[in-house]
Amino acid sequence: MARPLRVGIAGLGTVGAAVIQILARQNAVIAQRGGRPVQVVAVSARDRTKDRGFDLSPFTWFDDPIALARSPEVDCVVELVGGSEGSAREVVETALSHGKHVVTANKALLAKHGSALARTAEEKGVTLAFEASVAGGIPVVKTLREALPGNSVSRLYGILNGTCNYILSRMELEGLTFAECLKDAQRLGYAEADPTFDVEGFDTAHKLAILTSLAFGSQIDSEAIYVEGISSIAPLDLAMAQELGFRIKLLGVAERTNTGIEQRVHPTMVPRTSSIAQVMGVTNAVTIDADAVKELTLIGPGAGGAATASAVVADIADVASGAAGAPFGRPVHSLESAPRAPMQRHEGGYYIRLTVHDRPGVAAGVATRMAEADISLESILQKRSETAATKDPHGRSGTPVPLVLITYAAAESAIRSALEEISGDGLIAEPPQVIRIERE
Structure with missing residues (x-):
């Protein structure tokens, strides 16, 4: 030997x-x-x-x-x-x-x-x-680098941070606030004393940068990633997601578009029937969309000593056998400098929660501004105060209430423009909550 x-x-x-x-x-x-x-x-x-x-x-x-x-x-x-x-x-x-x-x-x-x-x-x-x-014990690097040479990847997305998935799972299942869940995650050792790197999406962004290079043959470009964290997610958003047939996850998404490779990390509404929506707690998952295999989802432990060590040992074994090849699946000189797809050009569905003044004409005013920005609404829901009817014979109190919009596919730039107009009209009492929708 x-x-x-x-x-x-x-x-x-x-x-x-x-x-x-x-x-x-x-x-x-x-x-x-x-x-x-x-x-x-x-x-x-x-x-x-x-x-x-x-x-x-x-x-x-x-x-x-x-x-x-x-x-x-x-x-x-x-x-x-x-x-x-x-x-x-x-x-x-x-x-x-x-x-x-x-x-x-x-x-x-x-x-x-x-x-x-x-x-x-x-x-x-x-x-x-x-x-x-990336993703602890899940062999996603090996899958992208070695198992899919017969495929052209169009999109990959995943839950890449167990801390965030744990917090969102607890918030949904137990109706807790972000702050309450974070404190518990810190007590259990799932979150650091300073949790910013995890909960604001930076850990996921680092992992996404690596996966994007492997999936698309592009140079690593972590500066191109749009990043939002989960600290603004409220229990109401999770409840509304459930009512609308969605679940909220912090996703890292990389997608080839007509304007370049789009890389983004943000809270995302995914259909409750999707594979990735079933992933709860500290578990990680990555879905790869490709032309031959169609959709491939890998699920497993994303952190922990044993799971991460398992992946380290797998690499050591490859070194011992001489099986390891080019780090990113192809020579570095052949990695493309792919054009960045600006977030403003992203197109997709949106969940928008507005805190509006409960008075006549507000919903109509919001809908008008959306139409002017060429945004079509799939649904609009207004949650009234339980005491509204006792304050006004028409059931309107004038106090702030949530107004939830679900849009059909729209450009990010159009959404932002419409919200600026709505804010300028004095229709909302606080900054809007915007969560992107990722369909299967």
Whole structure:
């Protein structure tokens, strides 16, 4: 049997520790499948004294992860430090420049520097593997890179952040507010003390940038992604979605359009009958629309030590067998600089919740402004105050009430223009809530 693949792991948090345990348990199977065993020979972390549940003595310890990346005793460096800059970037760049394979779970690093790192890997003839960077244990990177060469992908979309999906699921099922669910998610360890990166959509955007490159053969362009988070979603929106036959999810969507590749992250209404609408809690899902397979949906654990470590080990096994190819499925020089599709040109259905003054003519005024912007309304619902009828014989109180509009396909620019006019007319009491609708 061939000489073992010697692995060095930088970062021994939950994922790093799980990688060592899985490799110890599955090494015989990996060797049988790839013809080469895997041996962890070196590790690096901030605290050498921390109890990680296993003996560190068989491994060479490096206080400096950069020194581990340079070590001649290491063939493959596993980077689990995290972050787009600093030691994480230096570890990966050092390892690649020294002709070592790299496995990483670092979506922020790849979203910002993925093309440059892939170019170095190709020049050095080594592997840069990153299955664990997107959707945890779901093999979506391998699926896009290796399993669909006979397909032209037109769209992909998915739930790529378990924290947001957990919060939206709890809000819907229990009628809780965003703040209440976030606090509980933090208590359970699903959300960080500073949850901004997750709940405002940036984590999903990093992952979407990677998937877009794999799906469309384009250069990574995380700056092209339109991003909205879920902090403005109210229980009323979730209740209205249910009444209208939808469910709200934070989706990352990439789609080839006539004006370029559209990349967007935002709360989205999806039909309750769709596959992705059934995905609740911290679970992730990705749907790929392609010409041959039509629709392919992958569902599974998007986070957690064991699930993410499973993806890391899969990449290590590919390195050991020599199966890993170009990081983004094709040489970096062939990746297209695809035109950005501005969000203002997006076309689709919209859910619009307006808080209007409950008086005669308001709904008609709103409908008129929509018609002037060439927006057709599929439905319009007004929720009156329960006490309105006691204040006015015609059932109108003059107090603010919700007015919900569902539009047929319309341009984002037209929606924004109509809402500006409605606001200027003094018809609404607070900023509108706008949620895009993603049909199957």
